[in-house]
Amino acid sequence: MTIRTPEALRPYDVALVGGGIMSATLGMLLQHLEPSWSIAVFERLPQVGAEASAAWHNSGTGHAGLCEPDYTIGNPDGSVDIGAAVEVGEHFRLTREFWAALVEERILGKPDTFVNPVPHMTFARGRAEVDFLRRRFEVMSAHPLFASMRFSADPATIGEWAPLLTAGREGTEPIAATRDITGSDVDFGELTQQLFHYLRSRDVEIHRNCEVRGMRRNNDGTWQLKVDWNTGNDHLTRKVDARFVFAGAGGWALKLLQKAGIPEARGYGLLPVSARFLRCDIPEIIARHDAKVYGRAPAGAPPISMPHLDTRVVAGKRALLFGPFAGANPRFLNKGSLFDATAALNPHNLQPVAGVLKNNGDLVRMLASQVTSTRKRRLASLREFAPGAESDDWTLVGAGQLAQLVKADPGRGGVLQFGTEVVASHDGSIAAVLGASPGASTAPAILLQVLDRCFPRYHHLWEPRLRQLMPTLGVSLGKEPGLARGTMNRTAEILGLEPPLVG
Ligand SMILES: Cc1cc2nc3c(=O)[nH]c(=O)nc-3n(C[C@H](O)[C@H](O)[C@H](O)COP(=O)(O)OP(=O)(O)OC[C@H]3O[C@@H](n4cnc5c(N)ncnc54)[C@H](O)[C@@H]3O)c2cc1C
Known part of the structure; x- marks a missing residue:
């Protein structure tokens, strides 16, 4: 297949790097708030929504x-x-x-x-x-x-x-x-595709097969991105200017912030966690389970490792998943690099990462034991939930890569950061979302934080339109139960x- 490369790219108001649910949601919010702004998306893979946001790469809860x-x-x-x-x-x-x-x-x-x-x-x-x-x-x-x-x-x-x-x-x-x-149950991959499909119809440029490889600040405070197109036969590089950059690159978001050289990204590190599930596609078994059933995560492990027996609904078809089990893939993205973890290390995050590895023996042991786990042990975990499960009915399948966030901590060197964290430059010209859990489900709330941090002067201007999209924005439903029930x-x-x- 030959990929068309744009001859020249105009400066954009907004560059969204990465075509996952985060960029799609932010693109949708900005398109609603400022329809005249020029927006471009740069995705390194041939299609959007194919990394952590893809249907079978996450649990869809x-x-x-x-x-x-x-x-x-x-x-x-x-x-x-x-x-x-x-x-x-x-x-x-x-x-x-x-x-x-x-x-x-x-x-x-x-x-x-x-x-x-x-x-x-x-x-x-x-x-x-x-x-x-x-x-x-x-x-x-x-x-x-x-x-x-x-x-x-x-x-x-x-x-x-x-x-x-x-x-x-x-x-x-x-x-x-x-x-x-x-x-x-949510198919975040399908949702991502639908959001981008609409954005394309509103003149948002969606460039695929192109990777943002470098970033530097222009004298006027805007950003210049170095974008590398893989045309199938060749690699072509283009330079693109943007007023605002969202590094919606999933497991590679920190790498982009490091390339941009913003001090706010210092002290953050990542540990790769890859996930696998046991999957059952047998209609008679699927028909006997309609639930997402969660148990507690092993001691010291991130919430994303809570075991669960899940009904999935993807493209109108049902299946069951049980897991997750850690795999041995050291990448931060499924299509990432074997050197992701080492390349992300620098003098600012070496100590936090080393501190986490030293102080979180439970997590390290849990990951090591799962990586070396046998089929028998994985089935034993499944049978804690479904005692009648038969080995032949379940297949081990790969899922998404998780980049577990590590944060500098003055007392302990580094701590595991379990939530999702917004990191932005002091002037709000570049931002990213780091961390995986609860991730895709709470994308609009997370991206509202990005808007607040990066566009504070627009807050009052945008509020009425945001309320049309989210009528109970800013209301705590714990305090207004009538409203809670009404909107739900x-x-x-x-x-x-x-x-x-x-x-
Ligand atoms: C095993 C697992 C289970 C999960 N379960 C759930 C769940 O049940 N519910 C839930 O809400 N969340 C879940 N999550 C989290 C959820 O999947 C993520 O929070 C969400 O998909 C992240 O979206 P994203 O857009 O940030 O990243 P992604 O979907 O990974 O998208 C990032 C995109 O950026 C592209 N990219 C990267 N670098 C560049 C570059 N330099 N140039 C151009 N493109 C680039 C990538 O190719 C990719 O397409 C789970 C995650 C995992 C791994």
């Missing part, structure tokens, strides 16, 4: 705080801190409002092409975990965001909710589960999701 045990913390006094779950829930509520507005504007297609109702469950085994889940449920279900959550320690009820969890389960170990029917009902109706339960 619409993270809303409904099922992830690691978003809640049990305190020594027995109380449960649900702050992180509430924050994710509030952010996902904005995501749903944003998608619903785009569906109403006919920018996105039929909702079931990218989001489908799948109940979210948390599963606990053993007395201590069951006790924690019960206390967690008591606090969570009192919050309006989680009012649809139900709890049961009765195996028969759990078996009705998710038959695979109880079929073949022997012994007297206590089990319990919570279930929330307002949960969802409305977005559920538009997106074809389950409305919250009453009472």
Whole structure:
């Protein structure tokens, strides 16, 4: 295939580097807010949405705080801190409002092409975990965001909710589960494609097969990008100027900030974590499971390693996934380089990365044991969730690469940063989103932070339009339960999701 290269590129108001869900969402926000701005996207692969955002490269959980045990913390006094779950829930509520507005504007297609109702469950085994889940449920279900959550320690009820969890389960170990029917499965790859499809129709230039390899600041404060086109036969380099650059490059976002040389990127480092899943495509088994069932992550491991038995809905077809299991791929992107991890090291982040490796023995041991894990051990993990699982029904498949964020910490050298972090230059001319979890689900809320940091003078000008897209922007629904139920009902109706339960 021959790739056409533009002869010359004009200066752009906005350059989005990378064609994943983050660039697509930011492009959509900016196109709505400033339709006259010129926007160009540069993606190194032949298609957009093909790295972490691709359907089978992530778990497709619409993270809303409904099922992830690691978003809640049990305190020594027995109380449960649900702050992180509430924050994710509030952010996902904005995501749903944003998608619903785009569906109403006919920018996105039929909702079931990218989001489908799948109940979210948390599963606990053993007395201590069951006790924690019960206390967690008591606090969570009192919050309006989680009012649809139900709890049961009765195996028969759990078996009705998710038959695979109880079929073949022997012994007297206590089990319990919570279930929330307002949960969802999301095909972020399809969503990314649909967002870019619309942007292209609004004159956003989407350049593929081209990699941004260098970046330097012009005298007037704008940026010059060095873009390398892979034409199939040759490599051609073009220079492109932009007023604002978003490094939406996923696992390579930090690399771009390092190339730009902004001091704000100093002290950040990355550790590669690659994920694999067991996948089942057998219709009779798939028909017996309609849920995303999460358990606790191993001690010291990032929330992204919480084990879960998942219904996926991709291109109208259902499948089951169980995992994730760490793989041995050292890249920061699936199509990245074997030298990603070493190339990202520099004098500013060497100490933080070394500190994390030294102080997080649990994580290092967990990753090492998973990398060397056998099929037998992976099946044993699966059978903790689905005791009747048969080896022949499940295939090990590769998923996306995760660049786990490390941050400098004066006391400990470096710490693992589990959330998603916005890093921007002091003048707001370049920004990136680092970290993976909760990631794609909360993209609109994260990118609103980018807009706030990089375009503070536009805040009041943009607010009315943003409220059309996200009517409850800036409202804490914990404090306004009536509004919570109202907007959740409305977005559920538009997106074809389950409305919250009453009472
Ligand atoms: C195993 C796994 C499970 C996950 N599960 C979930 C989940 O259940 N729910 C959820 O919400 N999130 C989940 N996530 C996180 C989610 O996938 C990411 O947060 C999200 O996809 C990141 O989007 P992005 O646009 O930043 O990156 P990507 O989708 O990776 O896109 C970055 C793009 O930039 C391009 N690029 C990179 N460098 C350059 C360059 N120099 N020039 C041009 N192009 C470049 C890449 O080719 C790529 O297309 C998961 C992630 C993983 C790895």
